[in-house]
Amino acid sequence: QGTLMKGKKGLVMGVANDRSIAWGIASAVAAQGGELAFTYQGEALGKRVQPLAESVGSSLVLPCDVTDDAAIDAAFATIEKEWGELDFVVHAIGWADKQFLRGRYVDTPREAFLKALDISCYSFTAVAQRASKLMKNGGSLLTLSYLGAERVMPHYNVMGIAKAALEASVRYMATDLGRDGIRVNAISAGPIKTLAANGIGDFRYILKWNQYNSPLERNVALEEVGGAGLYMVSDLSSGVTGEVHHVDCGYHVVGMKNPTAPDI
Ligand code: NAD
Secondary structure, three states: OOOOOOOOEEEEEOOOOOOOHHHHHHHHHHOOOOEEEEEEOOHHHHHHHHHHHHHOOOOEEEEOOOOOHHHHHHHHHHHHHHHOOOOEEEEOOOOOOHHHOOOOHHHOOHHHHHHHHHHHHHHHHHHHHHHHHHOEOEEEEEEEEOHHHOOOOOOOHHHHHHHHHHHHHHHHHHHHHHHHOEEEEEEEEOOOOOHHHHOOOOHHHHHHHHHHHOOOOOOOOHHHHHHHHHHHHOHHHOOOOOOEEEEOOOHHHOOOOOOOOOOO
16 A cells, blocks of 8 residues: 555546446555545446445445536535545546447537537536635646547547547646646546447457557556556646646557558
């Protein structure tokens, strides 16, 4: 057990199970003595999150569907009552109707677009509004993105547009909140097999492609995104804000297929 996060209190949003990126970051932070609260979406996931939270000594486990302002208000009201202050938030939430995570982006209907952008982008802003009020000694807000924000990835479609907007919101909020000592960053993670990833068409192919073509010639592990998340919410990254940090075994620098990679 380390002490890097001793005395720090943070909220982790987006744990669905022990393969969630949110859980990878929570585990790394808890192992460094950080105190955690969790939010979950819906009672079914709540039953999964409760024992995970208990395993890291957390008893603040709250429902929060991020499409509902009243639910976000209620979660932060409870945190204010219990803790009075907050040092960091991990926002690891994204969603798009999987019917539109295949085929062409150009065919996305308005409703599907708005819902994907609401959950996957605006929710981070809504959370920042509430969280920043509790960050009296500064703080760190962290979200999760993907390379599909910067380049066209097959099937990622409307999520790519949502992540591009999310990354832009990181830069705007970093500027808005910087004078209060609040840092805002994103981790752009390589593909990891999670519940959310299951919705993306041909995800196994994407995993293989990244494994063969990334500079490290493998996929990133949940624990590695956890370690980068720990850095972003800790004081080790005190000079870093507005950043989109790639944790993808280097895949984002590659311009062409690895000529020695086997066919998939
Ligand atoms: P996951 O399924 O474990 O987590 C996604 C979470 O979003 C779930 O806990 C789900 O309950 C939550 N969520 C969805 N809609 C919500 C709503 N309306 N209100 C509250 N919560 C809601 O999958 P994950 O891969 O750990 O995803 C976490 C984040 O990481 C997402 O933003 C995802 O886009 C991003 N990401 C994932 C990968 C990957 O390959 N898995 C790569 C890069 C970025």
